[in-house]
Amino acid sequence: MFDRNKHKPNAIADMVIPNPKTRERLEDYENSRRQGNVLLHGPKGTGKTCAAEIIGKAREKQNDNSVLKSEGFRSFEGATITEKEVLSVPDEWEWRRQCGMKPPTIVINEIDKMSPAMLEKLKATMDQNEGKGQIIATTNNRHKLPPALADRFRALEMPALSADDFVAPVMGMVEKEGFSVTEAEVKAVLATSTGSWRDALDAAEEITLRKSKAQQKP
Ligand SMILES: Nc1ncnc2c1ncn2[C@@H]1O[C@H](COP(=O)(O)OP(=O)(O)OP(=O)(O)O)[C@@H](O)[C@H]1O
Numbered sequence: 051m052f053d054r055n056k057h058k059p060n061a062i063a064d065m066v067i068p069n070p071k072t073r074e075r076l077e078d079y080e081n082s083r084r085q086g087n088v089l090l091h092g093p094k095g096t097g098k099t100c101a102a103e104i105i106g107k108a109r110e111k112q113n114d115n116s117v118l119k120s121e122g123f124r125s126f127e128g129a130t131i132t133e134k135e136v137l138s139v140p141d142e143w144e145w146r147r148q149c150g151m152k153p154p155t156i157v158i159n160e161i162d163k164m165s166p167a168m169l170e171k172l173k174a175t176m177d178q179n180e181g182k183g184q185i186i187a188t189t190n191n192r193h194k195l196p197p198a199l200a201d202r203f204r205a206l207e208m209p210a211l212s213a214d215d216f217v218a219p220v221m222g223m224v225e226k227e228g229f230s231v232t233e234a235e236v237k238a239v240l241a242t243s244t245g246s247w248r249d250a251l252d253a254a255e256e257i258t259l260r261k262s263k264a265q266q267k268p
C-alpha cells in the first residue's frame with residue numbers, strides 16, 4: 051500500500067517551493083526569526099496547510115512546560131471555530147507563551163470560511179491584544195477577507211505548481227517505495243496535473259501500484 055503519510059514533509063526544507071523568497075520567509079517563521087501574523091494564500095493543494103502545520107509544530111517543540119507537555123497544540127478551522135474560541139485567542143496565546151513558545155502561535159485554516167461577524171470579532175480581539183502572539187492563517191480566497199483584516203496579516207503567496215515541479219519529487223517518492231522509474235513515465239502520468247500536490251501524490255501512488263502489480267505477475 052502506498053502510504054501518503056510517509057511522504058509528508060516534516061520541515062519547510064522538505065517542501066517543494068519553487069520561489070526561493072517564499073521558502074526563505076517560511077523558514078524564517080519556522081525558526082521564529084520572523085514574528086507577526088501571516089496569511090498563506092493560493093490555489094488548492096499548494097502546501098498552505100502543510101506549511102502552517104510545520105510552523106505550528108516547530109513552536110510545539112519549544113514547549114518546555116512539563117505540566118503542559120502532554121497537551122496538543124491544535125489548530126483551528128475557519129469553518130468550525132466558535133465565537134468562544136475566537137474570544138479566547140489571547141488565552142491560547144498566553145498558555146502557549148507559558149510553554150515557552152516564541153512567539154506564541156495559533157493556526158487558523160481556511161480563515162475565509164469564518165462568518166463576517168466572527169471575522170470582525172477576530173479583528174477586534176487581535177487589536178486588543180496586539181503583539182501578544184501570532185496567527186498563521188491559510189486561505190484559497192484572500193479577496194473574500196475584509197481588507198482591514200487582511201491588512202493585519204503579511205500575505206505570503208503559495209502559487210500553483212507546474213507539472214515540471216512535480217517530476218523530481220514524484221520520482222523520489224516512487225524510489226522511496228522501492229521502485230525505479232523514468233522521467234518519461236512520471237511525465238506521462240502527470241500530464242493531467244492541475245497544479246495541486248494531491249495530483250503529485252496520486253501520480254506517485256498510481257506508478258507505485260502499477261510497478262508492484264507488474265512485479266507480482268509470474
Ligand atoms: N509544496 C509541497 N511540497 C511537498 N508536499 C506538499 C506540498 N504542498 C502540499 N504537499 C502535500 O500535499 C497535500 C496537500 O497539501 P495541503 O493540504 O497543505 O494543501 P493546501 O494548499 O492547504 O490545499 P487547500 O487549498 O485545498 O486547503 C498534503 O499531504 C501535503 O503534505
Ligand SMILES: [Mg+2]
Pocket residue numbers: 098099100159160188
Ligand atoms: Mg489547506
